[in-house]
Amino acid sequence: METAAARQPAISLEGVFKSFRSGSETVNAVDGVDLAIEQGEFFSLLGPSGCGKTTTMRMIAGFEEPTRGVVRLNGRDVTGVPANRRDVNMVFQSYALFPHMNVADNVAFGLKRKGVAKGEIGRRVGEMLELVELGHRAKHRPAQLSGGQQQRVALARALVNQPAALLLDEPLGALDLKLRQAMQVELKRIQREVGITFVYVTHDQGEALTMSDRIAVMNHGRVEQLGTPAQVYERPATRFVADFIGTSNLVKGTVLGESGGVWRVEVADGATALLADLPEALAAQGPGAVGSAVYLTVRPEKIGIGAERPGEGVSAVPGTVTETVYLGSATHYQVDIGGGESVTVYLQNSSDSALAAGRGDHVWLSWPAHHSYPLLA
Amino acid sequence: MRNRKLTPYVLVLPAWTWLALFFVVPIGGMLSLSLTTGNVITGFQQTFEVGNYADAIGTYWEQILRSLLYGGCATLVCIAIGYPMAYWIAFRGGAYKSTYLLLLLLPFFVSFVLRTISWRFFLSDNGVVLGAFKDLGLLPEGFAVLNTAPAVILGLAYNFLPFMVLPIYAVLERMDPHLVEAAHDLYSDRLRAFVHVILPVSLPGVFAGVLMTFIPTSADYVNASVLGGTHNTMIGNVIQTQYLVNNNYPIAASITFVLMGLLLIGIFSYARALGTERVMEVHTS
The missing domain is CATH 3.40.50.300 (P-loop containing nucleotide triphosphate hydrolases)
Known part of the structure; x- marks a missing residue:
């Protein structure tokens, strides 16, 4: 029993x-x-x-x-x-x-x-x-x-x-x-x-x-x-x-193609983001997925901010800082990436780095492919 | 600052004035009246005649006991009819709760005396109800309800039913429905949920209802005189006769105080038996 x-x-x-x-x-x-x-x-x-x-x-x-x-x-x-x-x-x-x-x-x-x-x-x-x-x-x-x-x-x-x-x-x-x-x-x-x-x-x-x-x-x-x-x-x-769960950035994009197991997606005004995989429905179509619309989602704490264009192998999206909110242990940034879309970024305030950017700065956002995930548009 | 300290006293002043003028003064007057001797023609002298009370109890103990008995029976009838009514309206009334309450109160827009008199027609020996039953041979020819004790008790119960239903309804209505679900969740069927949770939680309402029916029914005289005939007089009838017919104010006043004292004793022992703590408790849930 x-x-x-x-x-x-x-x-x-x-x-x-x-x-x-x-x-x-x-x-x-x-x-x-x-x-x-x-x-x-x-x-x-x-x-x-x-x-x-x-x-x-x-x-x-x-x-x-x-x-x-x-x-x-x-x-x-x-x-x-x-x-x-x-x-x-x-x-x-x-x-x-x-x-x-x-x-x-x-x-x-x-x-x-x-x-x-x-x-x-x-x-x-x-x-x-x-x-x-x-x-x-x-x-x-x-x-x-x-x-x-x-x-x-x-x-x-x-x-x-x-x-x-x-x-x-x-x-x-x-x-x-x-x-x-x-x-x-x-x-x-x-x-x-x-x-x-x-x-x-x-x-x-x-x-x-x-x-x-x-x-x-x-x-x-x-x-x-x-x-x-x-x-x-x-x-x-x-x-x-x-x-519903946590804060998420939802960015509209178009599938460009696949190379080395990573899918490239065009977002905003011509920037390229990377995806480790596609939604099942799209992945099943193989190369036919090219040109399909997807939503790309990335958590605010997974995104890095830099003044220079990051190297290959990560998503790289340029934008303009529109808002910074200092919270003590962290700072929240609002970055306009063009095409009417805005991305939220959370950065920890570690002792060795001053604020990564100020309002109005042109910056590059970057995150590894496996930190963004796709949703069907 | 001095003004602010006075504010609460100023605010209760109207209430105190009201109580003083319409409660303390009359009751003081009554008390002194109950301790006088004399008659209307020669006037009443303040003799502190305690014998009035002995007279009152000695002469009218039968009517006093009958009043408490009729009032008690009417109260029990009110609970038996009123609790299920309140329960049904509170838990099953849904969107029509206020309609049902209005229906309950609707007959009471008609005068108390008229309502009681209409019971005479209703209960008369060959009237709409008894007459019909007698014609059908379901009741013996000599059967009567009017001018008996049950007629008085039913009349009292009918006239004071809303005073029982409303306080019970108020308690049941604001009871957290999750309490009943919690009882079911903890292995109680409907009967046990009622016995162990709904009934005890609604006792303060029953207590209030009992006060509001037992006190006025025991002191009532209209039902006894309209429905009770000559053999069912209650203490209210005695007081009325002594005051208005015999003008024997000292006796009338002492009977009044005897009744008041008995009711107070009854209520306090009832509250004790039920547990005042439970009855006076404010439920927060």
């Missing part, structure tokens, strides 16, 4: 659709999602509000039923099984702590409903409160706790049941920035200690990148990209992902 369960994904969604009636219209909140979330994984559903991430999570919890498709927990089909009979627990954005019970009773709630023996309830609640460092608050009412403490009670109340997976719906949304950052580290520590699968819904890309083992980036009810934080950040699959 143990090994069979370990081989199964903790959660899988197969061809899941969910539509809501909104007046006379039908809205597809979730529009065909397939996911397999592995055992013990910290998995994030990331996307803007209305992208379907929360609906997806609520279908895993059992608060919504899919219009079409199958939800499995540890391989077992739970579609149609009500929330109270699903072995997952949820941490709500509003915490949803029971205001009429103290902290210990809140945490014990699930175990009591499951009919666990009294002595064991006491022991497990105690252990769980120690894990979230709230042992000394056991007799307090939720209203007497700070936001961060309430959030840890919500976490303990869900985790104490040792569910197959823990679902977290933007749990840090109501906390201020400092506390949020501290809780990110805390959540990760707790997840490592208990080894339970976490499914984390957030619209905050920084949060998702920091904590997740894998991220599903969602938009318009679909998964745009599924991958590790590094994959999603370094190789966004779609323009939406490139745009």
Whole structure:
């Protein structure tokens, strides 16, 4: 049993659709999602509000039923099984702590409903409160706790049941920035200690990148990209992902040709940028790809700025600095490269270099071929 | 600076004046009246006659107990009907919540006395309801509701139902719906979610509703005189008769204070039993 369960994904969604009636219209909140979330994984559903991430999570919890498709927990089909009979627990954005019970009773709630023996309830609640460092608050009412403490009670109340997976719906949304950052580290520590699968819904890309083992980036009810934080950040699959995660420069170009495994792309007013590969659809056409339009994407921190034209083997694009923003550890530049396009560059301020350029300077931007990636126009 | 210190006192002045003029002064007057002897013709002398209270309780203990009993029963009927109503409007009312609340209140735009009198027609021995049942042979010929205790209790419950529904509705309506989901998530079916979460969280509303129905129903006299006939008089009827018919002001005033004292004792023990901490708690979620 143990090994069979370990081989199964903790959660899988197969061809899941969910539509809501909104007046006379039908809205597809979730529009065909397939996911397999592995055992013990910290998995994030990331996307803007209305992208379907929360609906997806609520279908895993059992608060919504899919219009079409199958939800499995540890391989077992739970579609149609009500929330109270699903072995997952949820941490709500509003915490949803029971205001009429103290902290210990809140945490014990699930175990009591499951009919666990009294002595064991006491022991497990105690252990769980120690894990979230709230042992000394056991007799307090939720209203007497700070936001961060309430959030840890919500976490303990869900985790104490040792569910197959823990679902977290933007749990840090109501906390201020400092506390949020501290809780990110805390959540990760707790997840490592208990080894339970976490499914984390957030619209905050920084949060998702920091904590997740894998991220599903969602938009318009679909998964745009599924991958590790590094994959999603370094190789966004779609323009939406490139745009949503971090800051990205998106430059329109035309394929010129290939030499030595590197594609040359004409951008702006005749400058040449290099690409290590083309989008699959274009690469399949081979030489036929020449003349096709592509979008070339490059992260601001991958670009160098120089006064001289860089050597061969890197993308080299000339431009004029229109704005510099000094941020202490780094400086942000806005460079007009002609053709109505502007590129953002982040440079670290190291001690041995003065500012690379000032406003109005003519500069050359350069970056290696493997740091820019193509997207279909 | 001195002006600013005075500001809060100036602001509460109207409220204090109101309370002093229309609560403290009359109740002080009543208290002194309850300790007088005499009659309307010779005048009332302040004799600090505590015997008035002994008289009041000794003579009218039956009506006092009946009032508390009828008020209590009417309150229970209000909970039994009002809680499901409030629950349904708050959780199932959707976009029509305000419409349902308006429908609930609509009958109360008609005068209290008129509404009560129309129950007479409704419940009369051979009226629209009982008459029809009797014609069909479903009820014995002698069956009557009017001029019985249930008629008074039903009338009271009907007249004060909104005072039970509204506070319960207010609590349920602003309850975080995620609380119910959290209960389901933590292995509770609908019944257990209600028993362990919805009901306890809504208790402050029930408490407020009980105060707002039990106090006025116990002191009511209209329902008893219109629907109760001669054998179901409540303490309100006694007070009314003593004041307006017999002009026995000292007795009327002492009965009033006895009723007030009993209601206060009742409310405080009720609050204690329920846990004041729980009832007065401000929910932040």
